[in-house]
Amino acid sequence: MAILETIVIAFWAMLPAYVPNNAAVLAGGGRPIDGGRTWDDRRVLGDGKTWRGTAMGIAAGLALAAVLTFIAQDVSSALGxxxxxxxxxxxxxLAGGAMLGDILASFLKRRSGRQRGAMFPGLDQLDFVVVSLPLVALLDFEWFQSWFTLEVILVVVVLTPILHVTTNMIAYQLGLKNEPW
Ligand code: CTP
Ligand code: K
Ligand code: MG
Known part of the structure; x- marks a missing residue:
């Protein structure tokens, strides 16, 4: 498989997992999932994980998956x-796993004493991949197996941090996000 093909497939296959985080940033606010609860004097998740952001993030991922599915055949013909x-x-x-990964990452951040918005290099960039891919494999192994070859997974692991850093930098510059990570 040509490398460009692999990159396009990896990006396309991951789009429903990429968009929830960005949608959550735009839609976030309101009641935090942990309801303000603490554990050992630290928040369980923090104010950065809200019901609205999570619901809108998943909805955006599902909507994008529907659109991509609708145009997949035409795009495939055009690309060859x-x-x-x-x-x-x-x-x-993909969409649910991305949001769950982000939530689990916040849980780990709070447990390790990091305040809301603190940086956690590595985890910040790959949390949603680590949860969404196994979840997809669990929910629909046949689909997972047919698209997530070893090459595609390798591209995802390299491409995701690059895209994550770039989009968050842009969101920060646009004033949509409080920190550039
Ligand atoms: N957001 C949300 N619900 C989510 C994820 C994100 O409402 N499940 C919104 C919040 O407004 C959050 C913003 O998106 O502040 C940025 O997301 P993120 O960087 O993941 O959260 P942080 O505020 O940095 O908090 P944390 O340290 O827990 O990651
Ligand atoms: K995050
Ligand atoms: Mg953050």
């Missing part, structure tokens, strides 16, 4: 190789 159409379970695994 196949890009994935998403099954409902694959879409749910």
């Amino acid at each position: 190789f196949d890009v994935p159409a998403f099954t409902p379970l694959a879409a749910l695994g």
Whole structure:
């Protein structure tokens, strides 16, 4: 498989997991998931993980998966190789897993004494990959196996931190995000 093809497939397949975090930044606010609760004098998740942000993030990921599925055949013909159409379970695994990974990362940040917004290099960039890919494999193994080859997974692991740093930098410059990470 040509490297460019692999990159396009990896990016396309991960889009429903990429967009929830950005949608949550735009839609976030309101009641925090942990309801303000603390554990050992530290918040369980913090004010940065809200019900609204999470719901809107998942909804945005599912909506994008639906749009990509709708155009997958035409795009595949135009490109000369196949890009994935998403099954409902694959879409749910990607979008839900991305938000769950982000929430688990905040849990780990609070446990390790990091305040809301603190940087946690590595975790910040890959938390949603680490949870969304296994969740997709769990929910729809056939779909996962047919698209996430070893090459695609390698590209995802390299590409995701680059995209994450770039989009967060842009969101920070635009005043949408409080920190550039
Ligand atoms: N957000 C949200 N709900 C989520 C994820 C994000 O409402 N499940 C919104 C919050 O307004 C949050 C912003 O998106 O402040 C940025 O997200 P993120 O960087 O993940 O949160 P932080 O505020 O940095 O908090 P943390 O340290 O817990 O990551
Ligand atoms: K985060
Ligand atoms: Mg943050």
